[in-house]
Amino acid sequence: MARSYEYVCPECGNVVEREYRVPSVVRACENDCGFDHYVRTDLLEKVESVPEADRPDDWDDLGNEEKVYVALKKGVISLPDLQ
Numbered sequence: 147m148a149r150s151y152e153y154v155c156p157e158c159g160n161v162v163e164r165e166y167r168v169p170s171v172v173r174a175c176e177n178d179c180g181f182d183h184y185v186r187t188d189l190l191e192k193v194e195s196v197p198e199a200d201r202p203d204d205w206d207d208l209g210n211e212e213k214v215y216v217a218l219k220k221g222v223i224s225l226p227d228l229q
């Protein structure tokens with residue numbers, strides 16, 4: 147059985163599965179969110195583990211991809227995670 151990966155809509159939390167592993171998938175959401183970057187769920191989980199002290203003041207306003215970038219800079223996500 148092929149391994150699949152889950153990607154989540156940043157707007158509504160809709161989840162889709164794909165058989166390939168990439169950081170994010172750009173697709174039109176079924177729930178009228180428009181074209182969005184669905185982010186791989188395990189990346190999002192790591193993003194949530196960025197310590198409060200390492201989060202910028204505008205953390206809550208950042209998009210998922212910006213959060214991934216912060217997590218990368220803080221060492222919570224490593225480059226192999228993005229493959």
Ligand SMILES: [Zn+2]
Pocket residue numbers: 155156157158159160175176177178179
């Ligand atoms: Zn959506």
